[in-house]
Amino acid sequence: MAELKEILVIGGTGAQGMPVVKALAESGRYRVRVLTRSPESSRAQEIAALQNVTLIQGAQDNQQDLHRAFQGVYGAWVNTDGFTLGEKNELYYGFRAYEIARAEGVQHYVWANIEYALKIADWNEKYHCGHMDAKGRIGEFILAQGQEGMKSSLLSTGPYMExxxxxxxxxxxxxxxxxxxxxxxxxGKIPLISLQDVGVYSLWLFDNPSESAGLNLEVTTxxxxxxxxxxxxxxxxxxxxxxxxxxxxxxxxxxxxxxxxxxxxxxxxxxxxxxxxxxxxxxxxxxxxxxxxxxxRPRDLGLLDRIHPGRxxxxxxxxxxxxxxxxxxxxxxxxxxxxxxxxxxxxxxxxxx
Ligand SMILES: NC(=O)c1ccc[n+]([C@@H]2O[C@H](COP(=O)([O-])OP(=O)(O)OC[C@H]3O[C@@H](n4cnc5c(N)ncnc54)[C@H](OP(=O)(O)O)[C@@H]3O)[C@@H](O)[C@H]2O)c1
Missing domain, CATH: 3.90.25 (UDP-galactose 4-epimerase; domain 1)
Known part of the structure; x- marks a missing residue:
């Protein structure tokens, strides 16, 4: 059997990351390495019990840990946690995570994005929402680096239906x-996303790099x-x-x-x-x-139906x-x-x- 490609998942014990770990591991096409501060937590243990999943202890906001985590993997799915880091630290470590992934030779980087509210609202400070804007800025930075050397994709979610x-x-x-x-x-209509489907979209991004490289996939349920x-x-x-x-x-x-x-x-x-x-x-x-x-902005439902007909x-x-x-x-x-x-x-x- 061919060697499975390994994907590092950052935030893999979280609400958004757990369905991603499951979808990747259960596909039979990937091994998954999950960065967590607490390998002994019940969520970490739950995913570690899945086939093809291993844990690596470390923090998102530690550059040595990031180097160790990215070392040797084919791909990465990265959801930094703005609610523990805060906007400024999320920006710093979001940029650094991308840079370190490149330094370590990662081939496909998926950033769990949120839309850049302040920019979409034409820079009206009333809409400066730190946990959205930090991710949105990093998402723009990532796509601006182009697709030479390392492919990148954004998975943009609105608020979870959960x-x-x-x-x-x-x-x-x-x-x-x-x-x-x-x-x-x-x-206003809010584009709620069911977490059950986030895993399927993420798997598609890794499975289809020729289409997903450079793509900002904006999902909704x-x-x-x-x-x-x-x-x-x-x-x-x-x-x-x-x-x-x-x-x-x-x-x-x-x-x-x-x-x-x-x-x-x-x-x-x-x-x-x-x-x-x-x-x-x-x-x-x-x-x-x-x-x-x-x-x-409206999402492209035709694209979502094509990617995930059973969504x-x-x-x-x-x-x-x-x-x-x-x-x-x-x-x-x-x-x-x-x-x-x-x-x-x-x-x-x-x-x-
Ligand atoms: N709530 C929503 O509707 C929504 C929608 C879209 C995006 N988001 C974004 O999703 C992010 C939060 O993720 P979540 O919703 O999955 O939350 P969650 O269920 O609370 O999970 C938080 C995750 O972040 C990890 N984490 C936190 N600090 C860390 C650190 N210093 N080092 C390593 N891992 C750390 C946790 O891992 P360990 O504890 O195992 O280390 C856990 O996997 C936020 O940035 C938020 O803006 C939320």
Whole structure:
């Protein structure tokens, strides 16, 4: 049997990276090396139990670890974590990861991108969202280096559909059995992506370098507003869904992980930060404005259908497949880790009282 090509996955224990590790490993065409700070974590152990997956201990924000991680692999799928690094460190290590991959002779680099909100919004600072813009800038830098020597592709995702279970989009169950989404969303349609399909798109990028080199693959499952989400929830579950739009100022105290949190809140309130570190409020005010004002560009659904004919095509289909019931479930490793460490200060995103 031919030797399998090896792919380094950075962020492979995370919500987005786990389906990528599974899709690559289960294809039978790749071996996967996953960089993690904690090989003993339950998520790391879950993927290490798969055939063709190995773990390598190290941090995204350590250049020696990055050299070791990229050494000898054919390809790389890289999702740095803006919510632990913050915008400035994500920029630095995002650029360095690309440079180090080139130095180590990697042949195909896939960057888990987010659209460059500030640029698409014509540089209006109201839309400066640090966790989007850091990735978007790095994505532009990567494609600007061309395809000689190392091929590169961007996989651009919007918010995960799974955020309806964990994170910003979880509704609050009311005593009368209805589910309320109370947030600053406006009429803008948000291109939600089901994480189940991210693995398939990533595998396609590695399998088809002649088409994927230089490509920014912008994926979506369904473009929906919050009025749509509440309506579809009612249609699928029979439970009443309500969307109540409130100002960001009314919403923020209910939603921020803890009062005065920074965007890299997972490091705790006392981590060293400087004036470049956005507060959770500034970052997510820009985020809600960006999606609510409908600034994002349409995705090429024809291309997505061709790449993945069996893709989940609607929010309703996703809700049925995952038996969505409006109640929280664990999706993000960051939130899971935080809640284990600080069980007395668990993040509830407005679910608690
Ligand atoms: N939430 C959304 O809707 C959404 C949508 C698109 C993009 N994103 C982006 O996705 C990124 C977060 O990934 P995720 O959603 O998969 O979150 P997650 O479930 O919380 O996972 C975070 C991942 O980052 C890894 N990580 C964090 N700091 C690290 C470090 N210093 N060194 C090595 N690994 C580190 C973790 O690995 P270990 O703990 O094992 O080391 C884990 O694999 C963010 O940049 C976010 O902007 C999120």
């Amino acid at each position: 955020m309806l279970m964990d994170g910003m989009f979880v509704p609050k169950e009311q005593p009368d059995g209805s589910f309320w989404w109370v947030n600053p969303a406006k009429a 369904d473009d929906v507003s919050f009025t749509d989400i509440a309506r579809i929830f009612t249609e699928v579950t029979g439970k009443q869904g309500v969307h109540k739009s409130v100002s960001f100022e009314q919403y923020a105290p209910l939603a921020e992980p803890y009062p005065g949190a920074f965007v890299n809140w997972g490091l705790g309130p006392n981590a060293v930060r400087d004036e470049s570190t956005m507060t959770w409020r500034d970052n997510f005010s820009a985020w809600w404005h960006y999606w609510g004002d409908g600034i994002t 989940i095509k609607s929010l309703a289909e996703w809700m049925r497949r995952v038996s969505y019931d409006g109640r929280p479930r664990s999706v993000l490793k960051l939130v899971e880790d935080w809640n284990k460490k600080y069980s007395d200060k668990a993040v509830t995103y407005g679910q608690g009282d």
